[in-house]
Amino acid sequence: MEEYSEKVMEHFFNPRNVGEMDDADGVGEVGNPRCGDIMRMYIKVKDNKIEDIKFKTFGCGAAVATSSMVTEMVKGKTLEKALKITNMAVAKALDGLPPLKMHCSNLAEAGVKAAIQDYRKKNGKEE
């Protein structure tokens, strides 16, 4: 198997923002059609900014690490900025992923988007 970067391993072993949120403003659940993994993302929104974020992931080391990394990247950001974060940016922030594991980072990007969409829907702000 191809090796993970140290950063991936560090996030895998010490994932940030793991958990659930009872009073989330938006929840997004996405699945990975390639290998069947699932990620759920919870956000708390205040003044159009992601005030808090939590995730739960059922997947490989890369899936956990990218979930963890994306939560760090979007926390405190405006929704517009958070929506602009791509899976490539997440992978880059982790010093790269093995080619076979790039698809896992899609989950992270999609998870954030789904949570924001859910928030907007609930608040009648859907575009």
Added chain:
Amino acid sequence: MDKTIYLDNAATTKIDKEVIKAMLPYLTDQYGNPSSIYSLARESKKAIESSREEVAKAINAKPNEIYFTSGGTESDNWAIKGIAFANENKGKHIITTNIEHHAVLHTCKYLKKYGFEVTYLPVKENGIVDINELRKAIREDTILISVMFANNEIGSIQPIKEIGKIAKEKGIYFHTDAVQAVGKIPIDVNELNIDLLSLSGHKLHGPKSIGALYIKNGVKISNMLHGGGQERKMRAGTENVPSIVGLGKAIEIATENINEKNEKIIELRDILINGLLEKIPDTILNGDREKRLPGNVNVCFKYIEGESILLMLDMKGVCASSGSACTSGSLEPSHVLLALGLEHEIAHGSLRLTLSKYNTQKDVKYLLEILPEIVQKLRDMSPLINQN
């Protein structure tokens, strides 16, 4: 923990020191080509022949029924293609199972291009072939039945004796991929009516890239490699003398007092299986409880994923494997686990631990200490479990 605990013996095994000792002269001073006529070469020839005798003895075959190959994959390829092409005038139908190793499955798939038809027998929930399904699958034009002796992932031991009997009655050749079984459980090719059997060195504490195919005398099969006259003109190429010697020594060691040695390994296996089922809720044992290889443990922990388990085990110095889609290059879950009827999601959380003679009670105890914590940590992260 600075020590490595190796629990992936179905993947490969640690080479035995005695085996290295036996090989060493053939890597240094005894370098003669067995096909030459001077005495240096005769030493190599003698070494090969005595290794052939050891391999034959291990499965109760005759030495002239043993052909050395580069390993299990080559043996499987040779057996299946060799029988298919040499007997296609009699028929073009092959029967195998859907839990075979890829060396068998992909070879069968390849033969389809040449007009062969393949029936893949399903297995029961315990990973064992249903003999009635085999009977139903046999046709006028069936020329080969290929069923593995024991499965590499879930350790299930197949009803080889019954299959051999049926094959013999019907006059169909019977091949078994015994890569996981030789040196692990007693095998007698005569008693079991086996016509062809594949085996491999590195699964039984021998060197890698060496194996053998047993071909019963009288079986009609085409050549594997064309060239010089080695291996009775059936498999050309200068013999890998040191590895052949290593295989002979390894198989000799593995098969002596096999039942006694198994007692210890079975004891460890059962402590592990019972311990995991007891300590970790929502754990499923894959494969048959009784008819399984002495060293095989294969479980699924619900709600979590296998690669994550392996990474955490590796961190604690434990080597193991998983049938999770995320650990395979194809991103497909193990075909063996799916053949048992497991859902993708469950197959995701599979863990295989395979023991050898080098494992100890301490290893097993350590594992039972660390695994429940690892599973819990991953379950805490899983969206399939709700905290509230």
